[in-house]
Amino acid sequence: MPKSKSCWAVLYINLLGVFRLRLCLYNIRKMMKFCLISVLAFAVSTTAMPKSWSCVSYPFPFYTKSEWGGREATGVTRLTTPVPFVVIHHTYIPGICLTVDRCMRDMRAMQDHHQLTNKWQDIGYSFAVGGEGSVFEGRGWQAVGAHAVGYNTNSIGIVLIGDFVSNLPPARQLETVKQLIQVGVDLGYIRSDYRLIGHRQATATECPGQALFTEISTWDHFDSTV
Numbered sequence: 001m002p003k004s005k006s007c008w009a010v011l012y013i014n015l016l017g018v019f020r021l022r023l024c025l026y027n028i029r030k031m032m033k034f035c036l037i038s039v040l041a042f043a044v045s046t047t048a049m050p051k052s053w054s055c056v057s058y059p060f061p062f063y064t065k066s067e068w069g070g071r072e073a074t075g076v077t078r079l080t081t082p083v084p085f086v087v088i089h090h091t092y093i094p095g096i097c098l099t100v101d102r103c104m105r106d107m108r109a110m111q112d113h114h115q116l117t118n119k120w121q122d123i124g125y126s127f128a129v130g131g132e133g134s135v136f137e138g139r140g141w142q143a144v145g146a147h148a149v150g151y152n153t154n155s156i157g158i159v160l161i162g163d164f165v166s167n168l169p170p171a172r173q174l175e176t177v178k179q180l181i182q183v184g185v186d187l188g189y190i191r192s193d194y195r196l197i198g199h200r201q202a203t204a205t206e207c208p209g210q211a212l213f214t215e216i217s218t219w220d221h222f223d224s225t226v
């Protein structure tokens with residue numbers, strides 16, 4: 001899994017810290033000041049880095065917006081995190097994508113529609129999950145989305161690419177959605193006691209498709225009371 005540049009920076013700083021600490025232990029009396037700085041630097045590098053700098057190693061293929069050829073957002077409203085809700089969608093159109101190339105093409109088409117036709121700031125969803133199990137970054141963890149009226153400012157919106165009215169998504173796609181939610185909890189962007197809902201619970205829509213809705217209603221954290 002490729003790591004982000006910030007991740008490599010953190011690793012580098014940590015390695016530097018370990019090296020310096022070893023030097024300290026080797027000759028601690030002569031190097032008290034050096035040691036103190038080293039310990040502080042190491043502590044800061046491991047505990048005080050911004051969340052976005054954290055060393056995220058996703059348990060699934062992850063493609064940033066630039067990697068799938070998306071445009072930058074024309075504006076960003078910062079999301080207050082951790083959010084209490086996760087909202088699940090299906091795209092309906094486009095249908096399921098089973099190769100990374102096809103999913104990337106679908107992401108570009110959806111962003112075109114949302115940004116150029118609808119005049120939104122960006123593709124509406126926080127993340128999209130392809131039928132082959134990859135995650136494609138949308139607005140990401142820290143931006144308010146445009147996917148579910150009444151829930152945009154307090155949720156992460158995850159769309160499964162495909163039409164799941166009658167057919168269930170492949171197991172791999174479903175597994176990635178569960179893993180993505182867990183990553184969001186682990187990173188502190190989603191509350192650990194989050195409530196999972198389907199788009200249809202927020203507004204009058206068939207989304208995320210009857211088959212997928214029946215599936216997610218069996219998942220932990222699903223909230224039927226919404």
Ligand SMILES: [Zn+2]
Binds near residue numbers: 089090147199205208
């Ligand atoms: Zn939806």
